[in-house]
Amino acid sequence: MPIDPQADIGRRAWVACPNCDDSRSCGPCGERRSCGEHWRYLLSNTGSLLHLQCPGCTHVWDHETGFGATRHCPGRAG
Numbered sequence: 001m002p003i004d005p006q007a008d009i010g011r012r013a014w015v016a017c018p019n020c021d022d023s024r025s026c027g028p029c030g031e032r033r034s035c036g037e038h039w040r041y042l043l044s045n046t047g048s049l050l051h052l053q054c055p056g057c058t059h060v061w062d063h064e065t066g067f068g069a070t071r072h073c074p075g076r077a078g
Contacts, residue, residue: 001058007041013052014039019059 014034016023023029023038041053048065 011042012039013042017054020057
């Protein structure tokens, strides 16, 4: 899969890729700090739901941060 045409290096997120887990042995990532190597493209977001792409393996996924304006899930209190 190619890099999404909407991908912009200026919009990045630091979330572990569930596909390649390339940041597993990285010191800064292990300490939950921003790393210059293991960032992800932030393609878009809806409230706290991030739509991401890994520049290494090109995997695309959604990640719920739980921060800020979370989305309301039907059937759930809140």
